[in-house]
Amino acid sequence: MYKDKKVVFSGIQPSGSLTIGNYLGALKNFSAFSEEYRCYYCVVDEHAITVRQNPAELRRRTYDTLALYVACGLDPEKNVLFVQSHVSGHAELGWILDCYTMFGELSRMTQFKDKSKKNADNINAGLFTYPALMAADILLYQTELVPVGDDQKQHLEIARDIATRFNGIYGDTFIVPDAFINKTPAARIMSLAEPTKKMSKSDENENATVRILDDRDTVIRKFKRAVTDSESEICAREGKDGIINLMSIYGAFTGKSFEEIEREFDGKGYGEFKLAVGETCADALAPVQAEFKRLSSDKAYLESLMAKGAAEAHHDSLRTLSKVRRKIGFTERPR
Ligand code: AQP
Numbered sequence: 423m424y425k426d427k428k429v430v431f432s433g434i435q436p437s438g439s440l441t442i443g444n445y446l447g448a449l450k451n452f453s454a455f456s457e458e459y460r461c462y463y464c465v466v467d468e469h470a471i472t473v474r475q476n477p478a479e480l481r482r483r484t485y486d487t488l489a490l491y492v493a494c495g496l497d498p499e500k501n502v503l504f505v506q507s508h509v510s511g512h513a514e515l516g517w518i519l520d521c522y523t524m525f526g527e528l529s530r531m532t533q534f535k536d537k538s539k540k541n542a543d544n545i546n547a548g549l550f551t552y553p554a555l556m557a558a559d560i561l562l563y564q565t566e567l568v569p570v571g572d573d574q575k576q577h578l579e580i581a582r583d584i585a586t587r588f589n590g591i592y593g594d595t596f597i598v599p600d601a602f603i604n605k606t607p608a609a610r611i612m613s614l615a616e617p618t619k620k621m622s623k624s625d626e627n628e629n630a631t632v633r634i635l636d637d638r639d640t641v642i643r644k645f646k647r648a649v650t651d652s653e654s655e656i657c658a659r660e661g662k663d664g665i666i667n668l669m670s671i672y673g674a675f676t677g678k679s680f681e682e683i684e685r686e687f688d689g690k691g692y693g694e695f696k697l698a699v700g701e702t703c704a705d706a707l708a709p710v711q712a713e714f715k716r717l718s719s720d721k722a723y724l725e726s727l728m729a730k731g732a733a734e735a736h737h738d739s740l741r742t743l744s745k746v747r748r749k750i751g752f753t754e755r756p757r
Contacts, residue, residue, distance in 0.1 A: 430459040431565040431599075433466035433506065433556075436483035437473060438623030439633045440490055442703065443611035445710075446674045447571025451604055453495040455569065461501040462563050462735060463491055468506045468513060469556065472549040473541055473624065485724050486714075490634060492727070493713035502738070504731030506559065511739035515558035516551075518746060522588050523554040527580055533573070557581035561596040562739045569602040572609040573620055592749040596742070607670035607680075614648040617663035635711060638704040645700035646693075656687040656695050665692075672699045675706045 432452060434444055455461050465487045470480060484505055491503050506512050528534065528550055538545045548555075560568055560581050568578055578601040585596040603609050613619045615630035625631050632644050650664035658666050658680045669683050672695075678686070687695050717724065747755075 427458070427460040428566040429563050429597075430455045430461045430567045430569065430602075431464070431560050431563050432462075432569050433464035433469070433559060434487055435466050435470040435623075436480060436487045437470040437475065438625075439483070439635055440487065441611070441621050441623045441631045441633055442671065442707075443571065443621035443631075444623060445494070445634050446608040446611055446671070447573075447604075448569060449490070449494050451569050451602075452491075452501075453497075455567070456497065456500040459567065460563075461496075462565075462738075463496055463501055463503050464506050464559060464735075465491075465504070466506045466556075466559065468516075469552060472546065472552055473537065474544055485721065486635075486718060488724055488727060489714050489717040490710070492717055493710050498727050498730065502731050502734045503727055504735045505728055508728060508732035509735045509739055511562055511736065511743050512555065512559055515562050515739075515743060515746065516555035518750065519554045519558050519561070519584055519588075520551050522591075523551065523557070523580070523584055527583065528553060531576060531580070533577065553577045553580045554584065557584045560599050561585055562742050563735075564597045564742060565599045566597055567602045568599050569604075571611075572603055575601060575603065595745060595749055606674060607666070608674035611671060611674075612663065612667040614644060614664075614667070617649055617667045632703060634707055635714065636707075637711075638708070641704040641707065642697065642700035645696045645703065648696060650692055650696075654691060656690065656692070657684050665695075668695065668699050672702060675702045 432448060434440065434448060440449070452461070452463055465484050467480065467484050488503060488505070492498060496503060531553055534550055534552065537549055541549070556577050557580065561584070570578065578599070582598050585598045589595055589598070611621045613621045613625065613630040614632065615627050621631050623631065623633070629644055629647050632641055636644070645668070648664060648668060650668070651662055653662070656665060656669070658669055669680055672683055673679065
């Protein structure tokens with residue numbers, strides 16, 4: 423707890439150029455918490471290396487992700503914006519929590535299973551213990567609420583289990599966090615190429631994703647190519663995964679319900695609907711892109727934000743870390 427404010431924590435991996443899935447499922451919702459909560463928003467580069475990254479690209483994307491945080495409305499004066507590897511407490515608590523996380527529970531994680539399939543030549547230990555590091559990210563700041571997309575539900579559950587287990591052994595140490603997943607279909611945006619699969623920034627098929635930084639023509643082109651079905655009716659009926667996904671995206675950008683969208687496009691074809699979704703999405707992304715362009719050209723400013731965020735996060739992390747060290751029996755660190 424910081425000055426009587428409850429804590430919010432969330433992070434995004436700089437493992438690719440961010441998609442509208444990351445935006446609608448997570449990033450867009452972050453700023454709503456800034457007044458009421460002490461908010462930590464982290465660029466989780468340590469998580470990103472669980473999959474092999476090109477070093478120069480990882481570095482650039484780390485700057486870009488931080489710039490996008492600000493461009494999406496996160497005020498650095500009201501939120502702690504920082505890079506995970508700049509605060510050593512994440513890796514330190516991550517290791518400790520590895521020792522309180524069970525092989526069996528990690529084996530059940532669907533993200534591990536999915537990513538192992540995708541990266542069969544690099545099923546490393548970090549990929550397996552990813553959820554323990556994620557639990558450390560969250561528990562380090564005594565977080566109450568974690569705004570994430572629907573795909574992170576299972577990781578949040580394990581973070582809760584780890585916190586509860588640790589508290590059970592040593593007495594109250596961590597706040598047991600709750601996931602904050604928005605109740606709309608935007609909590610899980612699907613791939614435009616395979617609408618039964620979630621949209622992911624690391625997808626190699628460029629037609630599967632719409633990226634926050636895609637230019638207008640690209641956004642519209644990708645929606646035009648989106649996989650749908652052989653019918654012609656725009657409605658949220660079972661089996662129409664592609665159309666439901668487009669309706670979810672359109673609804674998230676316009677605030678319209680499925681019923682309203684069905685009425686609006688009654689009797690109209692898929693071509694017209696896809697164009698409307700593309701234009702609406704491009705219009706919504708334009709101001710974010712303009713602000714991103716301004717910020718990303720000022721590396722010195724981004725580095726000043728990194729320094730400020732790291733100092734604040736490091737300072738705030740020490741309380742939990744020293745409590746944990748004491749409880750598990752580590753000797754006091756020489757000063
Ligand atoms: N398709 C999605 N719909 C809604 N929310 C999503 N999120 C990710 N994809 C969607 C949310 O974005 C936040 C950041 O995710 P992350 O970078 O930590 O990892 P991820 O969930 O694995 O995201 P990606 O885009 O799929 O990355 P890669 O391809 O590197 O694995 C989270 O809150 C997530 O729920």
